Amino acid sequence: MSKIVTTHMLECYLDETLTDAELARVEQELRHSPTLREQLRQIIKDQDRGEHSVGAVWRRQHLTCLSRDQLRNYLLGVLDAGENDFVAFHLQTIGCAFCMANLADLQAQQKGTDAETKQRRKRFLQSSTGIVQPPKKKK
Amino acid sequence: MASESDRLLIQQLRNGEERAWEIFIARYEGRLLAYVNRRLRDRAASEDVVQETFLGFRNSLPNYDEKRELQTYLFSIASYKLTDYLRKVGRHPLQHVDGNSDILNQQLDVQKAASSAARSSERKALESDAVARSLTALLDQWRHAGEFVRVKILELLFVKGWANRDVAKFLGVSEQHVANTRFAAVKKISEHIRDAGLPADVFPELREEPS
Structure with a gap:
């Protein structure tokens, strides 16, 4: 809630649970504040030394992350009010980067697989795996 | 824990079935691209990072532990590749601290492994x-x-x-x-x-x- 970048926000920064606005603020502050960068380095050191927290476990084990089915139903508007509200909260207030990515993916899928997507997948396939798809035979 | 469907897919990938790679990429590229692009806001660069993620996954496939959820594992690799990219282009906040990237590299270790930790x-x-x-x-x-x-x-x-x-x-x-x-x-x-x-x-x- 505070406008100040707290230690907890830096931990969330490392674990990808910041809203877009929070993320922008933290990155901006980190660029300008050597003290904050030192604080971030210290958190990383502590984590490497084995320090952890309930919050860190929650974030890293994705305890309240949303399933693809939940997100699909959210997009379709078929969740009950309580669950719908919670999904919106997890996405917008918590700012879970992983759930937001899944939501964006499902939204794109709703529009169907276009030629650009097919081309992109083909590029990934060729460049990542070395597998070149044979050209399809014309009927 | 990887889902049954992902476990089957992993088995097929390990068996070298080409069709499995197509399915794998189609299943995961969209969410990985969205994840990376949220940080980079640059579609071409994001695609490069996702490509690196798939390469990283292919290279680590023999060591992938099916007890880990596949999506979480892929996001971890993507996060590492993303931070690596930000560092290369000078956009990571710890980039210019003192030229010593040891700590950053430790943080970036996908496996979060071997630490000279006080606690194991x-x-x-x-x-x-x-x-x-x-x-x-x-x-x-x-x-x-x-x-x-x-x-x-x-x-x-x-x-x-x-x-x-x-x-x-x-x-x-x-x-x-x-x-x-x-x-x-x-x-x-x-x-x-x-x-x-x-x-x-x-x-x-x-x-x-x-x-």
Whole structure:
């Protein structure tokens, strides 16, 4: 809630649970504040030394992350009010980067697989795996 | 734990079935691209990072542990590749600290592995599992009862680190309700950890007085 970048926000920064606005603020502050960068380095050191927290476990084990089915139903508007509200909260207030990515993916899928997507997948396939798809035979 | 469908896919990938790679890429590229592009806001660069992610996955496939959820594993690789990219282009906040990237590199280790840690990683994993199990049980209980407000309270307290009064104000509930919810969770987690023969005081939230 505070406008100040707290230690907890830096931990969330490392674990990808910041809203877009929070993320922008933290990155901006980190660029300008050597003290904050030192604080971030210290958190990383502590984590490497084995320090952890309930919050860190929650974030890293994705305890309240949303399933693809939940997100699909959210997009379709078929969740009950309580669950719908919670999904919106997890996405917008918590700012879970992983759930937001899944939501964006499902939204794109709703529009169907276009030629650009097919081309992109083909590029990934060729460049990542070395597998070149044979050209399809014309009927 | 990887889903049954992902486990089958992994098996096919390990068997070198080309069609499996097509399915794998079609299944995961969209969410990885969205994840990376949120940070980079540059479609071409994001595609490069996703490509690197798939390469990283292919190279680590023999060591992939199916106990890990595949999506989580891929996001971890993507996160590493993303940070690596930000560092290369000078956009990572720790880029120019003092030229010593050791700490950053340790953080970036996908496996979060070998640390010269004071406490062993096995011990840390046991503690994490105990916390996760007790919290999952509590959260499931509340979700099934439709008590989403209590789930939100805990998520704001633990995940975001908000103070009781801020949580109460944001959710429009009393500070007492927030305090009670925190107390119930801390009690449950502490009991669970003690039952597992582990010390609860390694977790700051279980030893601190709430603000």
